[in-house]
Amino acid sequence: MKVTIDGIPVEVEPGTSILNAARQIGGDIVPPAMCYYSKLEGSGGKCRTCLVKVSKGSEKDPRPMPKLVASCRTTVMDGMEVQNITSPEVIEARKGVVEMLLINHPLDCPVCDQAGECHLQDLGFEHGAAKTRYEFDRRTFEKIDIGDKIQLHMTRCILCYRCVFTADQITNTRLHGILNRGDHSEISTYISKAIDNDFSGNVIDVCPVGALTDKTFRFKNRVWFTKPVDAHRDCDKCCGKTTLWYKGEDVIRVTGRKDVYGEVEEFICNTCRFDKKKTADWVIEGPRKISHKSVISSNHYEFIPLPVVKTNPVLMEANKEQFERDTRL
Amino acid sequence: MGRKLLLEHINVPGINTFDVYRSKGGYASVEKALKTMSPEAVVEEVKKSGLRGRGGAGFPTGMKWSFLAKPEGVARYLVCNADESEPGTFKDRYLMTYIPHLLIEGMITSSFALGANTSFIYVRGEMMPQIRILEKAIAEAKAKGFLGKNILGSGYDLELYVQPGGGAYICGEETALLESLEGKRGNPRIKPPFPAIAGLYGCPTVVNNVESIAAVVPIINEGGDEYAKLGIGRSTGTKLISAGGNLKKPGVYEIDLGLPVEEFLYSDEYCGGIANGKRLKAVVAGGSSVPILPANLILKTINNEPRLMSYESLADGGFVTGTMMGSGGFIAYDEDACIVRNTWNFARFYHHESCGQCSPCREGTGWMEKVLHRLEYGHGKQSDMDLLVDISKKIEGNTICPLGDAAAWPVASAIRHFRDEFEWHVTNANEATTRNYGLAHYADPLPKLESVAG
Numbered sequence: 188m189k190v191t192i193d194g195i196p197v198e199v200e201p202g203t204s205i206l207n208a209a210r211q212i213g214g215d216i217v218p219p220a221m222c223y224y225s226k227l228e229g230s231g232g233k234c235r236t237c238l239v240k241v242s243k244g245s246e247k248d249p250r251p252m253p254k255l256v257a258s259c260r261t262t263v264m265d266g267m268e269v270q271n272i273t274s275p276e277v278i279e280a281r282k283g284v285v286e287m288l289l290i291n292h293p294l295d296c297p298v299c300d301q302a303g304e305c306h307l308q309d310l311g312f313e314h315g316a317a318k319t320r321y322e323f324d325r326r327t328f329e330k331i332d333i334g335d336k337i338q339l340h341m342t343r344c345i346l347c348y349r350c351v352f353t354a355d356q357i358t359n360t361r362l363h364g365i366l367n368r369g370d371h372s373e374i375s376t377y378i379s380k381a382i383d384n385d386f387s388g389n390v391i392d393v394c395p396v397g398a399l400t401d402k403t404f405r406f407k408n409r410v411w412f413t414k415p416v417d418a419h420r421d422c423d424k425c426c427g428k429t430t431l432w433y434k435g436e437d438v439i440r441v442t443g444r445k446d447v448y449g450e451v452e453e454f455i456c457n458t459c460r461f462d463k464k465k466t467a468d469w470v471i472e473g474p475r476k477i478s479h480k481s482v483i484s485s486n487h488y489e490f491i492p493l494p495v496v497k498t499n500p501v502l503m504e505a506n507k508e509q510f511e512r513d514t515r516l
Numbered sequence: 517m518g519r520k521l522l523l524e525h526i527n528v529p530g531i532n533t534f535d536v537y538r539s540k541g542g543y544a545s546v547e548k549a550l551k552t553m554s555p556e557a558v559v560e561e562v563k564k565s566g567l568r569g570r571g572g573a574g575f576p577t578g579m580k581w582s583f584l585a586k587p588e589g590v591a592r593y594l595v596c597n598a599d600e601s602e603p604g605t606f607k608d609r610y611l612m613t614y615i616p617h618l619l620i621e622g623m624i625t626s627s628f629a630l631g632a633n634t635s636f637i638y639v640r641g642e643m644m645p646q647i648r649i650l651e652k653a654i655a656e657a658k659a660k661g662f663l664g665k666n667i668l669g670s671g672y673d674l675e676l677y678v679q680p681g682g683g684a685y686i687c688g689e690e691t692a693l694l695e696s697l698e699g700k701r702g703n704p705r706i707k708p709p710f711p712a713i714a715g716l717y718g719c720p721t722v723v724n725n726v727e728s729i730a731a732v733v734p735i736i737n738e739g740g741d742e743y744a745k746l747g748i749g750r751s752t753g754t755k756l757i758s759a760g761g762n763l764k765k766p767g768v769y770e771i772d773l774g775l776p777v778e779e780f781l782y783s784d785e786y787c788g789g790i791a792n793g794k795r796l797k798a799v800v801a802g803g804s805s806v807p808i809l810p811a812n813l814i815l816k817t818i819n820n821e822p823r824l825m826s827y828e829s830l831a832d833g834g835f836v837t838g839t840m841m842g843s844g845g846f847i848a849y850d851e852d853a854c855i856v857r858n859t860w861n862f863a864r865f866y867h868h869e870s871c872g873q874c875s876p877c878r879e880g881t882g883w884m885e886k887v888l889h890r891l892e893y894g895h896g897k898q899s900d901m902d903l904l905v906d907i908s909k910k911i912e913g914n915t916i917c918p919l920g921d922a923a924a925w926p927v928a929s930a931i932r933h934f935r936d937e938f939e940w941h942v943t944n945a946n947e948a949t950t951r952n953y954g955l956a957h958y959a960d961p962l963p964k965l966e967s968v969a970g
Contacts, residue, residue, distance in 0.1 A: 231706075232706040232874070232916060233873050233874045233875070233916070234874070234875050235874050235875055235876055235914050235915070236875075238914060254913045254914075255913065255914060257706065257916075260706045280910070280914050283876065283909075283910030283911075283914065284875055284876055284910070284914065286910070287875045287876050287878075287879040287880055287883075287910065288875050288879070290879050290883060291879055291882075320903060321883060323883075323886045345875065346872060346873075346875070346878065348873075364701070365701065365872070367872070368684070368686070368869075368870065368871050368872045369867060369868065369869070369870040369871065369872045369878060369881070369882065370867070370870070370872060370878050370879055370881075370882040371872075372871075372872035372878075
């Protein structure tokens with residue numbers, strides 16, 4: 188199936204979502220996604236940051252869609268034409284959504300462990316206004332401990348439901364969900380029951396903001412002072428493939444291997460995440476490649492052009508401007 | 517005097533019991549459909565009648581039915597949406613309280629048409645008396661052989677269940693209703709897939725309003741063509757209107773679609789005018805979600821034609837000078853009503869009822885509520901009106917379900933038509949907390965208003 192996103196054509200499998208089609212192209216035209224997570228079934232459609240305009244429905248039915256659609260949950264049709272950053276309407280709507288996401292967010296980035304790898308921070312920087320128009324008290328909650336290793340700080344939560352889907356997928360019983368509704372809804376392990384599941388730590392990785400944090404890493408360091416290194420170990424519970432975050436000689440944090448969209452390649456178990464914090468526990472593979480645009484790589488190393496542009500001559504031509512910008516840097 | 521189809525026998529004593537209802541010609545449509553018609557023929561009649569969904573959106577019921585997927589070996593469901601919680605609308609409750617068998621009869625006929633063997637009536641949790649009434653009516657119908665196995669010897673089986681809701685407005689949205697019916701949190705689903713393809717338990721499902729299902733009864737009894745003769749244009753048949761607010765005779769009225777709004781408001785047969793000799797200031801024509809209109813625009817369209825109670829005429833002028841039929845919750849405000857307070861009240865409702873799933877609605881409804889609260893209590897600023905319009909634009913159309921639109925429209929329209937009243941609340945903050953702005957120019961003849969309205 189052929190789809191055109193912001194004028195760039197791409198061939199995709201039937202059943203692909205617009206967002207994933209855009210990710211196959213890569214670059215600036217990929218809509219941001221706060222709630223969609225490809226590894227989590229049923230996620231997406233909630234945050235509305237990935238809204239795009241479908242200016243041509245399909246080859247068969249060329250009518251445009253009446254409203255902006257959530258690209259993460261809309262499947263492509265043959266001949267569909269999508270506008271993302273080329274449509275002022277989309278940019279305007281996205282600005283609105285970012286503003287809405289931020290009005291009840293505490294904006295405590297200076298003391299938040301997620302700062303530097305926070306998707307809301309990136310989004311706010313890109314689309315948000317410098318000043319807020321919201322003049323009322325923000326919603327606040329008490330911090331909750333989920334087990335002894337994870338802390339939930341609901342005040343920062345944007346209710347993307349990713350952790351709820353994660354908990355649904357790793358456990359058989361529903362221990363993790365949403366209480367209340369509207370802007371007083373909150374994530375809760377039902378009546379503060381801890382999830383003692385071997386994979387519960389993954390809720391930290393999927394959280395796009397700093398609402399769920401690793402208590403073994405809390406306030407230890409800023410993410411841009413640490414160096415990510417890929418490593419693996421033989422683990423009887425999970426794949427054992429992780430990223431170690433080094434400060435000097437010490438492993439101060441272990442996470443799953445996150446790609447450029449913040450999605451882990453595979454979920455890892457709590458033993459790998461929380462208990463194996465010595466270099467001797469791991470087989471080191473080499474430095475983790477982080478996009479040079481990310482603040483995490485601010486202290487270090489190499490640049491790579493976008494992989495898809497490097498390999499696909501058609502896209503290389505179409506994406507020339509961006510390619511030049513990326514290689515120039 | 518319009519013809520009554522649904523409320524014809526409403527004043528007969530004991531009409532809520534099976535025997536009296538039957539003696540008045542009740543359950544004739546079930547006999548007719550099951551004994552002489554094929555399911556396809558029933559759907560065809562409903563299509564011919566031009567019946568439009570009475571829940572708010574006005575989507576043609578027959579077309580909705582024909583979209584229902586019919587894969588082999590998969591159950592189909594009919595779900596009746598009785599989660600009526602729109603502020604200003606109370607027609608379904610009235611129908612279920614006084615003439616429950618009409619709904620049961622409609623459910624049997626409609627389920628037969630759709631080939632559903634299990635059907636549900638999802639009733640709002642607060643309506644406990646109506647739930648008991650319906651359950652009693654179902655038991656009566658079952659005892660007489662109109663429900664259960666092999667109804668009237670036709671070989672058609674139907675089980676009908678009443679499901680109380682948990683008391684959330686959002687569960688009136690069809691996909692949220694299905695989630696709630698399945699026992700989950702009532703969050704609207706992301707469409708597509710539509711319920712006609714994958715609804716309740718992943719099976720094809722039709723969700724219809726109480727009044728739409730009840731209207732199937734006269735359609736089958738008299739034929740779709742006969743029904744389509746009532747009404748005007750594409751708005752066929754009769755409609756229940758829940759008239760409320762500052763009226764002499766509030767209540768549920770059955771009207772022929774196409775009745776002039778002026779006649780409905782002022783004639784003694786219907787609302788009988790504004791109570792206490794006051795003058796009309798504004799009308800919300802179809803439940804709290806639809807745009808509010810000032811007195812001059814509700815009686816006449818912008819082209820100076822009389823406005824009629826029909827889907828098309830109420831929508832004449834689009835969002836700029838028109839409104840919508842909605843669910844038929846007709847609320848009239850007299851000159852003493854404060855539009856700012858009313859708008860705040862609606863915003864408070866939507867803030868309370870937003871499910872919190874998608875961000876524009878979750879955060880935006882709360883924001884609007886807070887700004888309107890500030891305005892109403894005399895702490896507003898001149899820039900607040902533009903801010904509210906901007907927030908409502910950011911919500912509208914960007915949400916998963918129509919609740920976002922429903923929250924945005926009343927605010928946007930109130931500011932569009934009553935901006936000077938909002939401004940008065942800012943400039944005369946102290947006065948605004950003790951007295952109302954009054955009628956002002958809202959009932960003036962139209963041409964003067966054109967620049968404000970346009």
